[in-house]
Amino acid sequence: MTLAEVLLSLGLCVVVILSLIALAISALRSNSKSSDTVVAEARANQVLDEFVYGLPPATDPFWAQSSFSSPYQQDTTQIGSNNFTTQVYITSLGTAAPGLFRCAVNTTWQGGQAGAAGQGRQVVEVARILYAQ
Amino acid sequence: MRKSRRAIMLVSVLLFSMLTLMFATAAISLAPASLARSAADSGLTASDRATRSGLDWVRSRISQDPRWNAAVAQTFTAPGLYVREGEGQVVGWVAEGSSWSRFRIRFNYQDGAASSAPDSDGMNDPSTAWTDFPYCSCNNLTGSNSRPLPVAQSLTSSSSSSPWTGAPQLTVPSTAMVVSIEGASGRNVSLNAGTPQNFIGAYHKRVAQVVLKLGNNQPITDAAVMAAGNLLLTSSSVVQLNATGGAPARMRTKSNLTVNAGVTSPLGELMHAGSQTISGTLSGVTVKSEDATGLYRIPASKVRVPSSPIGLQAGTYLVDATGHLLYVNMEYKDYVAASPKPPGTAVPTPAGMTIAVTSGNPKVSITLTKDLQISPSGALTGFALVPDGGAPQSATYGGIAATTPPTSPVLTTPDILAQYFNSNYSNKMPLDTATLAAWQAMASANPRLTLANSSASGSRSNSSGYATTSVPYTEYSVSGGGRLLIPNTLPTPPTQAYIWQVGANISNVLNAAAPAEFAGLQTATAASMPAPPATPPAAASAGLKPKDLELKLQGGSSGVMLANDGDITIGAQIASNGSALVSKGDIHLIGTSTDFNSSSGTQLGLNLYAQGSITVDAYDLDATAGGTFHSVKLQGVVYAWKDVTVLAADGSGSSTGPFTLKGSLVAYGGDPAGSSTAGTGNVTITAGSVDITYDPSYVAGLAPAGPFSMKVLSWHQF
Numbered sequence: 001m002t003l004a005e006v007l008l009s010l011g012l013c014v015v016v017i018l019s020l021i022a023l024a025i026s027a028l029r030s031n032s033k034s035s036d037t038v039v040a041e042a043r044a045n046q047v048l049d050e051f052v053y054g055l056p057p058a059t060d061p062f063w064a065q066s067s068f069s070s071p072y073q074q075d076t077t078q079i080g081s082n083n084f085t086t087q088v089y090i091t092s093l094g095t096a097a098p099g100l101f102r103c104a105v106n107t108t109w110q111g112g113q114a115g116a117a118g119q120g121r122q123v124v125e126v127a128r129i130l131y132a133q
Numbered sequence: 134m135r136k137s138r139r140a141i142m143l144v145s146v147l148l149f150s151m152l153t154l155m156f157a158t159a160a161i162s163l164a165p166a167s168l169a170r171s172a173a174d175s176g177l178t179a180s181d182r183a184t185r186s187g188l189d190w191v192r193s194r195i196s197q198d199p200r201w202n203a204a205v206a207q208t209f210t211a212p213g214l215y216v217r218e219g220e221g222q223v224v225g226w227v228a229e230g231s232s233w234s235r236f237r238i239r240f241n242y243q244d245g246a247a248s249s250a251p252d253s254d255g256m257n258d259p260s261t262a263w264t265d266f267p268y269c270s271c272n273n274l275t276g277s278n279s280r281p282l283p284v285a286q287s288l289t290s291s292s293s294s295s296p297w298t299g300a301p302q303l304t305v306p307s308t309a310m311v312v313s314i315e316g317a318s319g320r321n322v323s324l325n326a327g328t329p330q331n332f333i334g335a336y337h338k339r340v341a342q343v344v345l346k347l348g349n350n351q352p353i354t355d356a357a358v359m360a361a362g363n364l365l366l367t368s369s370s371v372v373q374l375n376a377t378g379g380a381p382a383r384m385r386t387k388s389n390l391t392v393n394a395g396v397t398s399p400l401g402e403l404m405h406a407g408s409q410t411i412s413g414t415l416s417g418v419t420v421k422s423e424d425a426t427g428l429y430r431i432p433a434s435k436v437r438v439p440s441s442p443i444g445l446q447a448g449t450y451l452v453d454a455t456g457h458l459l460y461v462n463m464e465y466k467d468y469v470a471a472s473p474k475p476p477g478t479a480v481p482t483p484a485g486m487t488i489a490v491t492s493g494n495p496k497v498s499i500t501l502t503k504d505l506q507i508s509p510s511g512a513l514t515g516f517a518l519v520p521d522g523g524a525p526q527s528a529t530y531g532g533i534a535a536t537t538p539p540t541s542p543v544l545t546t547p548d549i550l551a552q553y554f555n556s557n558y559s560n561k562m563p564l565d566t567a568t569l570a571a572w573q574a575m576a577s578a579n580p581r582l583t584l585a586n587s588s589a590s591g592s593r594s595n596s597s598g599y600a601t602t603s604v605p606y607t608e609y610s611v612s613g614g615g616r617l618l619i620p621n622t623l624p625t626p627p628t629q630a631y632i633w634q635v636g637a638n639i640s641n642v643l644n645a646a647a648p649a650e651f652a653g654l655q656t657a658t659a660a661s662m663p664a665p666p667a668t669p670p671a672a673a674s675a676g677l678k679p680k681d682l683e684l685k686l687q688g689g690s691s692g693v694m695l696a697n698d699g700d701i702t703i704g705a706q707i708a709s710n711g712s713a714l715v716s717k718g719d720i721h722l723i724g725t726s727t728d729f730n731s732s733s734g735t736q737l738g739l740n741l742y743a744q745g746s747i748t749v750d751a752y753d754l755d756a757t758a759g760g761t762f763h764s765v766k767l768q769g770v771v772y773a774w775k776d777v778t779v780l781a782a783d784g785s786g787s788s789t790g791p792f793t794l795k796g797s798l799v800a801y802g803g804d805p806a807g808s809s810t811a812g813t814g815n816v817t818i819t820a821g822s823v824d825i826t827y828d829p830s831y832v833a834g835l836a837p838a839g840p841f842s843m844k845v846l847s848w849h850q851f
Contacts, residue, residue: 009146016150020157027161038171045178096209096216097193102227104213125230128182129214131189131196 033111037124039079040107044126047075047086048105052130063099063132066092071106084109099132176318176337179234183316184341184850186227187236190216191312195345199274199380199829202240204256215328220259226322226329233329234318239263240270242283252281268313268340273305274380280305308380309846310345344846354404354426356383357794357827361428361802361814362776364405365391368823369782369789371413374398376827383827385424387802387811406811429799429832431772432806436715436742439504439696443483446510447699451477451521452497452682456490458482462510463648465517465702471652477521495683495706502687507697514699515718518684522676524704524724544655546643552658553632554639562661563629564620571657572619572632573607575650581642582609582617589618604630611637679704679724680763686712700745706763709740713769719745720773724752740769740796744804746776751790762790765820770831771798774805775813781820789821796831 051073056062071087078084086107093100104127111122194201206219216225221241226233242254243262249255254269271282281301305311319336322329357374358364364386366372374396376382383402384390390405395413403411406424449468451459459477461468468474482488485503490496499518507516544552552562564572576582586608604624609617615637620630643651682705686693693712695701700718707722714720720743741747751763762781771777777800781790802814 005143009142012146012150016153020153023157023161034168034171038175041175041178045182048182091212093211093214096211096214097190097197099196100189100193102211102213104229106230123230126179126182127213127227127229127234129186129189129227131193 033122036082036109036111036122039082040084040109040122040124041126043077043079043084043086044105044107044124047088047107048103048126048128051088051103051105052128055130058099058132066094068092082109093129101130101132103128103130173337177339179229179232179318180316180337180339181850182229183227183234183236183318184314184339185316186234187223187225187238187314187316188312188341188343188845190223190225190236191238191314192345195272195274195310200272202254202256202270202272203238204240210328221254221256222259222263229318232318232320233322234316235329235332237263237266237315237317238270238312239266239268240272242269244283251278266315266340268302268315268342270310270312270314271305272310274308274310274346279307282311306344306346308346312343312345313340314343315340339850341848341850343848346844346846354383354385354424355380355429355797355827355829355832356385356404357797357825358384358816359428359797359799359801360386360388360777360816361800361809362387362812363389363391363407363815363817365815365817365819366393366823367391367782367817367819368394369821370394370823371416372396373822373824374401374418374827375825376400377829380827380829382825384825385428386816387424387428387809388815428801428805428809429772429797430801430805431742431770431799432804433717433744434806437692437694437713439506439694442504442506442696443485444506444508445483445516447507447513447516447697448510449477449515449517449519450480451519452488452499452677452705453521454490454496454677454681456488456497458488459521462513464513464515465519465700466515467649468517469523470649472656473652474523475648494681496681497677498683498685499705500685500687501693501695501712504693505695507695507699507701509698514697515702516695516697516699517702517704519702519704520677520679520682522678522681524679524702544659546640549643549654549658550639552662554634561631562658563631564623565661566623567657568654568661569620569623569630571650571654575643575646575654576607576609576617576619578650579642579646581612581645583612584608585610585616588621606633611639611642613638613641617642680706682706683708686710701743713740713742715742717744719743719775720747721750722748723750740767741771741773743773743775745774746778747771747773748776748778748780750778750780752780762821764790764793766791766793767798768793768795770796773800773814774803776800776815776817778815779818779820791822791824792818792820793824795826796828798825 068090070089072090073088074086076083076085084107086105089104089106091102091104093102104125106123106125108121108123111120194203203218203221203223208218209216213228214225216223221239223236223238223240225236227236240254241256241259243258244253245258247253247255247257254271267284269282269284271280273280282303282305284302303311315338317332317336317338319332319334321333323331323333357376364384366384371394372392374382374384375398381400381402382398383404385404387406389407390403390409390411392403392411393413395411395415396403396418397414397416398418401415401418402421403409403415403418404421404424406422409420409422411420446460449461449463449465451461453459457479458481460480461475461477463471463475483505485501486505487500487502489498489500491498497520554561562568584607588605589608590605604620604622606618606620609619611617611634616635617637617639618633618635624630643654646654684703684705684707686695686707686709694715695713696715698717700721701714701716702721702723703714704724720741749765751765752761765779765781771794777798779792781792798816800814800816802809802811
């Protein structure tokens with residue numbers, strides 16, 4: 001075994017290992033963002049469902065309002081290593097049809113691992129329209 | 134041997150590298166599959182939300198019009214929402230962050246030209262046929278029979294006219310609705326001027342088919358007749374109770390229900406919260422001893438206001454046979470009480486109001502083509518339009534009693550002065566109960582008199598008129614000087630009492646008297662005069678009667694209205710098309726027939742709106758043999774904060790007129806801006822025949838808060 005053969009083998013190993021590390025890091029970051037997005041969307045959808053389920057009956061003064069505080073509702077939940085903040089926004093669509101509202105839920109979180117460079121503030125929004133009954 | 138082992142190291146490294154790369158490639162190629170699955174889940178969830186948005190859109194539209202099927206082209210835009218309707222198709226877009234989700238609904242079966250066939254959609258094919266969404270919707274909420282619902286088997290035209298190609302997808306029950314909603318979500322959307330047009334590339338979609346029905350927990354249970362107080366129906370024949378489209382036809386009361394001749398309906402309900410007394414046969418009608426929901430609420434703010442109106446002053450307007458409009462500056466009740474009647478002053482008719490004299494019957498027609506706003510005239514707020522021959526009502530049937538034709542002479546101020554202050558005291562007229570009361574009434578409200586002493590006494594000289602010393606009298610100071618003394622009571626006969634004045638100009642006092650009080654003094658004095666009247670009595674009224682006068686309210690498509698802050702009294706035949714009488718007081722339609730015909734679905738559906746009571750008295754007193762009743766026909770909404778009374782029969786059956794209502798009639802029992810008070814707001818209908826048809830479309834445009842709440846019977850998603 002010559003020295004050159006050893007060096008060539010080691011060099012090849014280093015290249016392969018470094019490539020793998022780079023690929024793994026890239027995949028992990030991409031996967032992390034995707035996972036966070038999926039989690040955020042799921043969280044937003046859950047909050048939206050819970051909000052709709054908890055709405056008062058049509059006779060409640062809630063439905064007579066034409067404007068709502070912004071955000072109407074807000075909370076923060078830790079899922080995994082991330083804090084997800086959800087905000088519920090309600091907008092009257094009375095100009096389109098009486099008694100109609102648009103309900104949007106925004107979920108925001110800070111992308112990337114804590115203490116490491118990340119993707120910055122991430123946000124997803126889900127929305128639907130609601131009719132008072 | 135040594136040489137052959139030399140390369141094993143390199144071969145091993147290459148083999149290791151190759152295996153490692155294979156694992157890495159496998160791992161990396163699996164990641165996108167996982168991501169694609171996540172994206173698909175996310176897209177389907179967004180599609181679900183879009184279908185639910187579509188369902189709520191349908192509910193909001195149905196709450197305004199239970200017959201809605203998106204046939205009318207309309208576009209709705211609001212922040213985060215864009216919906217386009219028309220030709221039986223609905224496309225709605227809901228913004229979600231930077232992306233959009235879409236819902237689509239189709240009522241158009243694409244089954245050819247509009248047809249009246251029972252299973253057809255009743256619409257022409259749309260200009261752009263949908264070939265990628267075969268599931269149709271059907272609004273059968275007002276249908277009394279079930280209907281088959283096709284599915285688009287072909288991708289071009291969903292079906293031919295019934296019978297369609299292939300079996301229907303399902304059958305829609307009566308009074309139900311099937312909505313097929315496609316919810317879709319995609320990453321990229323093409324925009325045109327900021328409004329989404331279509332998805333670019335692949336998108337996810339879901340379809341939900343939902344069966345809806347009108348809920349039992351309506352905030353308002355719809356009904357043809359609603360009364361917060363008692364509901365009394367007196368008819369010479371069985372009451373006919375119907376509803377358009379086979380919907381339930383109801384009459385409701387928060388208090389007691391009385392029906393004397395039975396009710397027939399294909400699907401009727403009589404609801405009462407108090408007691409019930411029902412005579413006669415009920416056919417197809419259910420009686421429910423509960424009424425927990427609210428009544429239609431049409432607050433004053435929902436009633437349209439006159440647009441660029443012409444104006445008239447409040448007071449009483451007489452119309453004579455020559456087509457002149459004569460104005461009397463009196464409330465109608467004062468005019469009715471006056472005897473003789475003031476002749477009135479001719480006033481010009483404003484532009485938009487014409488009076489025509491015809492040779493036929495009615496003899497005089499008044500046509501109103503512009504909105505008319507009545508403005509107060511001093512303290513007067515009431516408006517009356519009556520023929521110069523009067524529009525009397527019988528006290529038997531409510532309203533203002535008929536005025537007895539004048540039998541006494543018409544006395545002028547000098548006539549009256551001559552009677553009470555004749556210098557020949559032997560001819561001076563003593564007071565009796567009526568004249569004393571008339572003088573007291575005239576004096577108490579006279580602006581030229583000031584009370585000086587309410588119980589004076591002492592002898593008075595005969596030289597200025599004589600007031601007995603046997604009774605106390607009231608002493609008034611007269612503006613301009615002098616005094617007027619009026620006995621407080623009459624002495625015991627044969628002692629007599631007289632009016633007494635000292636240095637006063639009584640002529641000015643009488644001229645300043647209110648018309649009603651002066652008329653009272655005229656009447657009482659004339660009746661007490663022993664001698665023949667100085668002025669011949671007025672001839673028996675030969676003027677027009679209500680049947681001779683017609684008021685035409687020709688609103689057409691834009692409507693016309695007559696609005697007043699006080700009462701509205703009309704003593705004429707009324708022929709109305711798309712018009713309304715709106716009063717902050719009472720509305721009286723007296724002495725003849727009434728025919729209101731309005732358009733549905735808008736504010737123009739309102740016929741009569743009174744913040745007080747509404748009385749329609751069709752009794753024609755001027756006919757021979759005691760009178761007859763005319764017909765009352767109302768098509769639209771009749772709404773009163775207090776009572777609604779319709780009199781088209783005397784209850785005995787000897788004289789009857791028909792009553793027809795299509796729309797809704799409400800006696801709310803309070804200000805509809807708030808809650809009604811049970812027990813107030815009675816509805817009384819007395820007629821020869823009663824034919825009531827409930828048509829919610831008249832109410833829908835006026836009470837858009839949604840009386841038509843829906844409940845979801847089933848939800849099927851695929």
